[in-house]
Amino acid sequence: MGGTGAVPRPRTGTTPAQWVNPLRDERDKRLPRIAGPCSLVIFGVTGDLARKKLLPAVYDLANRGLLPPGFTLVGFARRDWTDEHFAAVVHDSVRDHARTEFREVVWERLAEGIRFVQGSFDDEAAFDELAKTLAAVDEQRGTGGNHGFYLAIPPAAFPTVCEQLSRSGLARPGEDQWRRVVIEKPFGHDLESAKELNDVVNAVVPEDSVFRIDHYLGKETVQNILALRFANQLFDPIWNSHYVDHVQITMAEDIGLGGRAGYYDGIGAARDVIQNHLLQLLAFTAMEEPVSFEPSELQAEKIKVLSATRLAQPLDETTARGQYSGGWQGGRKVVGLLDEEGFSKDSTTETFAAITLEVDTRRWAGVPFYLRTGKRLGRRVTEIAVVFKRAPHLPFDQTMTEELGQNALVIRVQPDEGVTMRFGSKVPGSSMEVRDVNMDFSYGQAFTESSPEAYERLILDVLLGEPSLFPANAEVELSWKILDPVLDHWAASGRPEPYEAGTWGPPSAQEMLRRSGREWRRP
Structure with a gap:
């Protein structure tokens, strides 16, 4: 859906879970696109990455009105959790680590789509249960058979999970549906292992459905x-x-x-x-x-x-x-x-x-x-x-420029995001003396909006099928x-x-x- 138009209102007959964040400002162009009907399954949902980055990013997207009305979040892990227990874990993670303000109304709507499946990566019955769960959310929440699988797990477990996704039919979309696999680094430990990993993943899903996360x-x-x-x-x-x-x-x-x-x-x-x-x-x-x-x-x-x-x-x-x-x-x-x-x-x-x-x-x-x-x-x-x-400094003698370094353009990625230009300027006074000065652009000062977290942007791109980053x-x-x-x-x-x-x-x-x-x- 285009990002410049108004956020669509729910159609007649939608469930209470289908919603639009009324606080989303049309003037905000940083994350303007809204994902279509879909779910996100996170393997390794009990780890630090999920708790500190992924789950808060999902909430931040929901808080900004960038997730579809029936969006469903599914956790997969060995813990003996119910849907309600997992929702409580997500709640605490969001409270502790979300970028945007916690709003109870947003949380309640997001929580309606939280599910949990217990199992290990080599447990065929667990993946069969996951397939049943996703079929149910397709029916109940209108996710349309569109499912992303986020592998927030050690690389050694990738082949096992990919094999299970293939065996259970989870990796095979129907007509006008998509299935996408998200992989965290490291992508192998050398060229040979990277090729082997790519072969394993591409045997299950095509390359245009593989999203290798580099959060930078x-x-x-x-x-x-x-x-x-x-x-x-x-x-x-x-x-x-x-x-x-x-x-x-x-x-x-x-x-x-x-x-x-x-x-x-x-x-x-x-x-x-x-x-x-x-x-x-x-x-x-x-x-x-x-x-x-x-x-x-x-x-x-x-x-x-x-x-x-x-x-x-x-x-x-x-x-x-x-x-x-x-x-x-x-x-x-x-x-x-x-x-x-x-x-x-x-x-x-x-x-x-x-x-x-x-x-x-x-x-x-x-x-x-x-x-x-x-x-x-x-x-x-x-x-x-x-x-x-x-x-060349031809008009200057050495004493005029002895404190002058090389011009530089510095792009600051973190923590103080911005750009600095270093160049020479005359020192005030009667003599000609040139010294380095800085011209600085800072995101925090130039824009009133706070930048979205990297995972916020990348998860949205996965759901949109946008592989540029x-x-x-x-x-x-x-x-x-x-x-x-x-x-x-x-x-x-x-x-x-x-x-x-x-x-x-x-x-x-x-x-x-x-x-x-x-x-x-x-x-």
Whole structure:
């Protein structure tokens, strides 16, 4: 349904559960489309992801009037819960974590469509019961045979769930119906396993019905990269190797890994962040303008860029990895990874990773792209910094510009979403002295509306069948093709280099840029 018209009123004869949020403002263009009749089944509904992100996002969509009147939420887990018990769990999750104001009338209407099915992933009877439940909600709530299956579960369980969806007939839609599978990262642990995973999923549902969630792509600032680049003539002429010296893409966290050993140990920073989040940010930054913003056109341009992306050589000099040790952070003493609960004393899992990439296109020839991510770094920040070449400064002598750095355009993805431009300006006074200044755009100051959470946007896109913000099969495999040689190189290189908690990574990461006369930004 189009997003610019008025929200339709319920037709005559609709059930009380079919409703429209009267507070939805037609002027709000951020999430204007309303999903059609459907349900969402969440596997792994008892986990942190579901409790803190997915269930609150569903409520936020309902609160904004963006879910269909008969929308149904189905939980699947081993707990011995009734529908009412599960509804109470959802209620508490929404109360604690929802972005929008809790409104009892919205909750009551959403709760009418909450169902629960008990069972394990290898339990055929449970999946048969799930099929009966969905058939019942089709009849009772008008969901039309349209069902999304969100796999918020460990990747090892994907094949079992996919097999059960196929065996029970849940993956096969009828005429004019859809079935969609949503997969959380990691999408494999290398190229071979990613291909195997894709084969398993595609054997059950076609590729255009698979939605691989990368929650970073749902963030407003990431989507704003496209607006910044292609809606403004200001930047396009200089967005190339004639003017750009290099690009830095950083995702830094100030937290450690206490309590996350079960997930993180053996995975590491490169697999956890670079393979998906940072390579996707690179693709948005370096891609050519698509013919349109149709999903196929957008994905085609990202695939072209990733196909042209290469690791800079030699890997000893163009990559770095580290593991945080104890230190001071945020005014308190913190332990190193090897002293965190669940990690062995001889763990070689890296908590910091940095790589240098080259994009072999005419636009970017000769421009290095530096990607880094890490835990226990100086502060929490995700940003893309496009750093420009120095001007000749012919009219100026050295003393006039000695405090002037390189111009930069910095896209802040989180936490303070916005864009900063760094350029030179004359210092007030009688002498000619040029110094760096910043021009800043902040989402929080420029817009009165708060940005929707990433999962809010992405869940709505799943229900709408809008795959633009989801990595395609080819993107996932190309990302692993880029990263695998680094992982193999590190596996043969011994232990990661230690770095003190609260710093910006190991010395080798600093040296990685200094070899070419560059420095990492201090966000």
